[in-house]
Amino acid sequence: MFEPNFFTTRLPERWGYWLSAVNVGPVLWRLGVRPIENQPLFRPITSWAYHIFQTQGNLLASAVFTEEVLTGLAMVRTNKAPLRLRDLWQPRYARQGACLVSVTALQEPYRHQMRQQLAMHIRQQIAELLNAVRDGDLLYLTPEGRYTQDGRVGRFRMLWTVAQQHIPEVVGMATAYDVLRPGPLHVWMRWTERMKAPWAQTILRARRPITASHVVAVAVEGMADESSAMARAKALMAKIPADAQVASDLATRPDEVLTRALHFLWPRHQHGVVCDPRLPGVPDLVQYYRNQWDETIAALTRCTRP
Numbered sequence: 001m002f003e004p005n006f007f008t009t010r011l012p013e014r015w016g017y018w019l020s021a022v023n024v025g026p027v028l029w030r031l032g033v034r035p036i037e038n039q040p041l042f043r044p045i046t047s048w049a050y051h052i053f054q055t056q057g058n059l060l061a062s063a064v065f066t067e068e069v070l071t072g073l074a075m076v077r078t079n080k081a082p083l084r085l086r087d088l089w090q091p092r093y094a095r096q097g098a099c100l101v102s103v104t105a106l107q108e109p110y111r112h113q114m115r116q117q118l119a120m121h122i123r124q125q126i127a128e129l130l131n132a133v134r135d136g137d138l139l140y141l142t143p144e145g146r147y148t149q150d151g152r153v154g155r156f157r158m159l160w161t162v163a164q165q166h167i168p169e170v171v172g173m174a175t176a177y178d179v180l181r182p183g184p185l186h187v188w189m190r191w192t193e194r195m196k197a198p199w200a201q202t203i204l205r206a207r208r209p210i211t212a213s214h215v216v217a218v219a220v221e222g223m224a225d226e227s228s229a230m231a232r233a234k235a236l237m238a239k240i241p242a243d244a245q246v247a248s249d250l251a252t253r254p255d256e257v258l259t260r261a262l263h264f265l266w267p268r269h270q271h272g273v274v275c276d277p278r279l280p281g282v283p284d285l286v287q288y289y290r291n292q293w294d295e296t297i298a299a300l301t302r303c304t305r306p
Helices: 013-018 025-030 045-056 067-074 085-089 091-097 110-132 158-163 197-207 212-219 226-239 248-252 254-270 285-302
Strands: 042-044 100-102 173-178 186-191
Touching: 042 045, 045 085, 045 091, 045 110, 067 091, 085 091, 110 158, 173 197, 173 212, 197 285, 212 226, 212 248, 212 254, 212 285, 226 254, 248 254
Parallel strands: none
Antiparallel strands: 042 100, 173 186
């Protein structure tokens, strides 16, 4: 949001193309919005270029980026003039410049410089944010930063680690996508009780809503036919701990919801790995839900109210 090229992939193609060079960062800053790093070592090509442009000037792109990046940029060039960092804000580079690359796409000494600058910048941003929080304020964090790809609760980011030293109690929101069923995407969320911050990962695992997708993903494992899988799904429902958070439709209409989910999953499961474009980063949805089931049940068995 605070760099050129932000609009490229977030607006319709024509608008994103022509507004690729617009930087709304100064406007957002005046409105009180403050940036915070969420991809310190893996970001778009134009983002790396913008950071180095701010500190080093309008350098030749060939002095900054590796040959692999330069080859990709050359595919959309329309002239033979030396390519400089500022040229990357031009619309012709909008799509290619939005490609995510790691810090290893930079040549030395810029790779080392960016590592040092970003580490210092992140610590400064966190300090400014926490210093602005006063008694009675609410601080909302998404500590994982992105949805999980294997189903498990991921490692929390640095801001959470620092913030919990200043905040004695927190409230979390446990979220579960219910993808293995027909119709629109269902998302189930549950607020947790107030808890001591170090308990957050365990509590979020325990409070994650159990959905029809979780039950049928576990039920189909090793089953010869759909009726056997349904029998196992019903047996699994009976074994869910009493203090588990169960999606409301599954809790009130289990037979109906499980039947529809199993009809939806069974033929897809028989033809191989199950994927869904609504969760494009998840390579295997059945394993995804089995991981969540195991993690949630394990957390419930050892979790006590802090």
